[in-house]
Amino acid sequence: xxxxxxxxxxxxxxxxxxxxxxxxxxxxxxxxxxxxxxxxxxxxxxxxxxxxxxxxxxxxxxxxxxxxxxxxxxxxxxxxxxxxxxxxxxxxxxxxxxxxxxxxxxxxxxxxxxxxxxxxxx
Amino acid sequence: xxxxxxxxxxxxxxxxxxxxxxxxxxxxxxxxxxxxxxxxxxxxxxxxxxxxxxxxxxxxxxxxxxxxxxxxxxxxxxxxxxxxxxxxxxxxxxxxxxxxxxxxxxxxxxxxxxxxxxxxxx
DNA sequence: CGGGATCCACGCGGATACTG
DNA sequence: CAGTATCCGCGTGGATCCCG
Numbered sequence: 001x002x003x004x005x006x007x008x009x010x011x012x013x014x015x016x017x018x019x020x021x022x023x024x025x026x027x028x029x030x031x032x033x034x035x036x037x038x039x040x041x042x043x044x045x046x047x048x049x050x051x052x053x054x055x056x057x058x059x060x061x062x063x064x065x066x067x068x069x070x071x072x073x074x075x076x077x078x079x080x081x082x083x084x085x086x087x088x089x090x091x092x093x094x095x096x097x098x099x100x101x102x103x104x105x106x107x108x109x110x111x112x113x114x115x116x117x118x119x120x121x122x
Numbered sequence: 123x124x125x126x127x128x129x130x131x132x133x134x135x136x137x138x139x140x141x142x143x144x145x146x147x148x149x150x151x152x153x154x155x156x157x158x159x160x161x162x163x164x165x166x167x168x169x170x171x172x173x174x175x176x177x178x179x180x181x182x183x184x185x186x187x188x189x190x191x192x193x194x195x196x197x198x199x200x201x202x203x204x205x206x207x208x209x210x211x212x213x214x215x216x217x218x219x220x221x222x223x224x225x226x227x228x229x230x231x232x233x234x235x236x237x238x239x240x241x242x243x244x
Numbered sequence: 245c246g247g248g249a250t251c252c253a254c255g256c257g258g259a260t261a262c263t264g
Numbered sequence: 265c266a267g268t269a270t271c272c273g274c275g276t277g278g279a280t281c282c283c284g
Contacts, residue, residue, distance in 0.1 A: 016155060019227035022234075024146045026257075033138065043266050054258050059267060069237035080265040081264080090230060097223045104219050105141035108212060112144075115191035148277075165246055176278050181247055202245045203284080 022068065027053055027061040029098055032070065032087065036095040040084045070094065144190065149175055149183040151220055154192065154209065158217040162206045192216065 023029050027050070034049055035041060041049070047058050062085060065071040070091035076082040087095065145151050149172070156171055157163060163171070169180055184207060187193040192213035198204040209217065 016152065016224050016227055018231060018235075019223070020151055024148070024151075026146070029142055029146075030138065055267070056259090056269090057257055060257090063243060067238050067241035067243035068234050070234075075266095079264090081267085083266060090233065093230070094226060097219075097226050100222060101141070101219045102138050104216060105138060108215070109140060111212065112190050112192075113140075116189050119189035121185060121189035177247070178249095178279085179277055182277085197246095201284090203247090205246060 022064070025061070027057055028065060031058075031061055031065060032091060032095060033098055033102065035071065035085060035087045035091070036099070040086045043083055043085070046085065065091070144186070147183070149179055150187060153180075153183055153187060154213060154217060155220055155224065157193065157207060157209045157213070158221070162208045165205055165207070168207065187213070 023032075030050060031046065034046065038045075038049075043058070043062075046062075047053060047055065050058070053061075062071060062073070066073050068090075069088055072086050072088050074084045074086070076084070145154075152172060153168065156168065160167075160171075165180070165184075168184075169175060169177065172180070175183075184193060184195070188195050190212075191210055194208050194210050196206045196208070198206070
């Protein structure tokens, strides 16, 4: 009783795998989410907002998102330097999908946590 | 120009972080997606369908999903043993959110891949 | 067949120090 | 301020063997 013949096997040919591999990391989705709430943010503002991210990982994450074309990086030529990050059109088109996931998370978090603590699995 | 005052900082109090930490692993979303397409699957069927997952990781993934209450595990008491996995109500409620993400992935995969190869970032 | 138990490599990601 | 460079611990996840 299968619906579509989707090939999940090979990572390269499977968009699901590709996308999930990209945004399955620790910080990407969170950065997109935050940039969706505040439309422009500086590096330090982002870091303070997330709170627990290291400079290195925030830099790496932003670089990847910029490379994917999801985030724009605007540099103001001044001293001290000022850099602002914001979502691109592409990034904005992804935002509602992630927010939809977040909404589900908010609605079902309690139930999942209860299930998990009952089962005893870490 | 911020919208909601969301506290992204502490992982425990932030549903986003919690959910993303759970499903941000390598196989969870894929398993949910496949079980959504085929409503019942045995362990080996799942493994062959994914193709590149090890026994260990599939077992761990299914255990976590079962502990969360997203997947049901039905054991048939016979020799050789037969176990069927399927999505629970909770799992089914998550499915469309993930499929929505997959749809976005399919639509924008090419553009992202192009962007990334142009930028030179791995 | 459906896993559990072990061992181990690799890479993510944190801490720290330094620079334009 | 906005990063880069380096070092390194630790957890994810693969390979292999074993068991009911």
